[in-house]
Amino acid sequence: MAEAADKLKDLVVSEDQKPKKEKKPKEKKEKKEAKPQQQKKKIEGAALIGIDVAKEDDLGEWYQQVITKGQMISYYDVAGCYILEPASYAIWESIKDWFDTQIKTLKVRNAYFPIFISADNLQREKEHIEGFAAEVAWVTKGGKSELEKPVAVRPTSETAMYPYFARKIQSHRDLPLKLNQWNNVVRWEFKHPMPFIRSREFLWQEGHTAHLTKEEAGAEVMQILDWYADVYQKLLAVPVVKGTKTENEKFPGADYTTTIEGFIPATGRGIQAATSHCLGQHFSKMFNIVVEDPAAKEAGKADKIHVWQNSWGLTTRSIGVMILTHGDNRGLVTPPRVAEIQVIIVPVGVTAKTTPEAKEDLYGKVKQIHDDLLSVGVRVETDYREGYSPGWKFNDWEMKGIPLRIEFGPKDAEKGVVTTSRRDLPSKELARGETAVTDLKEAIPKLLDTIQNDMFERADKEYRAHRKQITNWDDFVPALNGKNVVLVPHCEGEKCEDQVKELSARKEEGDTTTEDAKAPAMGAKSLCIPFEQPEGIVKGETKCINPNCTATAKAWVLFGRSY
Structure with missing residues (x-):
């Protein structure tokens, strides 16, 4: 129990581990950060070490838990800087x-x-430095001495x-x-x-x-x-x-x-x-x-x-x-092609009644599975940790986003199969399957490719569903509030673009800074002029989307609220 408690302690980010002035990412008005024991809304059935807030309820808190409990990030004592795990x-x-x-x-x-840039060099190009001026960090002292000329950190x-x-x-x-x-x-x-x-x-x-x-x-x-x-x-x-x-x-x-x-x-x-x-x-x-x-x-x-x-x-x-894009209420979901560990093998069915000989025999078969996958280029690890139930291990690896889990126990050994579980599918029943041990070298790499392709296809379908092509200004802000980006006819005028941003900002009386988690208050800015241009714009005739603009549209421009 002490060991498990220590593990749990490591997975929880305490207040004193975070920079004192750090503000965690939020999509709504700032509020005091809740400690784990104070969080109001829990995911039903969440494991003790798991993600205990839903992505759709509080994205900022969800994101913080996913990246820390998933061991992607650790906080550092300089605000805005992080340790990449x-x-x-x-x-x-x-x-x-x-x-x-x-x-x-x-x-x-x-x-x-070098990381340092002289002030003379940085300031030679006025237009360039103006784009970064507010963000440039300057070194003004070396030891206890003031520098004659400060140097910029690039x-x-x-x-x-x-x-x-x-x-x-x-x-x-x-x-x-x-x-x-x-x-x-x-x-x-x-x-x-x-x-x-x-x-x-x-x-x-x-x-x-x-x-x-x-x-x-x-x-x-x-x-x-x-x-x-x-x-x-x-x-x-x-x-x-x-x-x-x-x-x-x-x-x-x-x-x-x-x-x-x-x-x-x-x-x-x-x-x-x-x-x-x-x-x-x-x-x-x-x-x-x-x-x-x-x-x-x-x-x-x-x-x-x-x-x-x-x-x-x-x-x-x-x-x-x-x-x-991919994370869910169980934690990270990592595409196989970039995952540090693509497959985790979890031995199951080992109990207090299992004889040392039977355990050794099972682990020998597990090692062979591991070595077979390793031989065909699969990044695979085996979880032999003692003192943790298989269920606890499943939740742990799911939270870390490992693309594929393989379970292997005495019953599987008798049938000559392994049980697989895909991380990318929300339904645990649909995620499970069986593969013959003799087919693993071919089947598992193919399954990883399937997971990769399915993840992209789902994300691509969702993005396409949220790109709305509109020509009427009355539809512009409602489309943004519906969590969409919009493809609109635009004149490409710089001042007109600024007006669109101002007109599309959500404002409450007496408050120009209000942000709602589900529909940010910020106005829409241009994201890009897509290379793939739909038909529909007639040069010299199609009106710019901005109701106050008298110019005609030059192209379809993608607008949206953005990070």
Whole structure:
């Protein structure tokens, strides 16, 4: 009992473990955080160590419990910063390994640049720094001495890397220059921090490349975006919409920004998943990154041209989107392709009456099952823990989101089968099945693929059901309040976009900040101009969705409340 109590203690996040000024992620008005014993609403039949609040009742509390009890995150004593535990870091490693392999086919090389950026470099590019100014963390002291000039902790690395690009690129023969770094960045957010989704320090990759022509740069932008979509859809089983950001929402200093946009069904809010930017010649002019024009040289001229640049980034936010998309009231649901453990084997039917010989025989068969799965590339573990019932173990592994559980006991051994249980299906009866021991090497990898594909198909169906195509402004806010994003005809005007955001904000008399958990008060902003454009817009005739706008629509634009 003492051991079990210690386990339980480890699974509960106490108040003194959290940063004192930390505000947990909420979708409604801030209130004091409830300690576990004070929580008002419990899930019927919840295990003592399990998730005891429903996702649909209190998303913020549910999310906090899932990421801590599921051992994805531990809190840290600096507000807005978090410890990534092995289970979540393993997901990031899976993403890293896959994406790194892809970009190396483009001859992108990994490098590392210092975390500190001089104030002079950071402030050289006014438009760029204005986009991050409120979030830049500055180092002003070294030991006990004041620094003569403060240095910034990188919020992104354009200004750190491009002086190097200017030195490295001396000729068109030095192009393309393609570098990527896997690193951390700091953005000193003052909004409510939310682990993975919005934190002050996070991990990402940031690619920075230089090209001779606009066409070459543009082709890379699109290839990277396709791979970002694959990370979400093929690895994380999370659907996204590909498109271009509007002028209001594009990356500061970019020529244009392409994006993949996700969706959180529990809140009906969109979320930016990853971006790939064509920076044009903006930064190359600022940092004087020039080469001779090879075409002009052939004509006997000596013209110089500025290079075309790109930057692109994917962050650990992807893990949070995955959790919010797939998690349920039993905890995490992890797609097999990124799960640290894909299959957990739980021996069953071992009782006090089981003889040592029978136990040894059973465990020998369990080990053979384990080794057979390991031999075909399945990431498998066996739970031999003493002092815990099989039911307790089932709940524990379900909470941690392990995609597939295998149960094996004396009765299974007699029949030559194992009992399987899929984590992704809400019905425990439908989740269960049997597989012959002799078929495991082929059957289990196929079942894991089925789980992966089914998870994506369910999430994709839900996202599509919540993308509403409307042309009448009267339907705009009701659609948002129904937990949807909306595809509307829009003029792409920047001021018009601001008006749409203002007009769609939910306000109560005398209160401009009220947020409701099921329909946030924030107005809708543009998420992207989708690449896939429905028919229906007649240029010069179709009216912009904004009732106060006199311009005609240029494209269907996806709007939504967002993170």
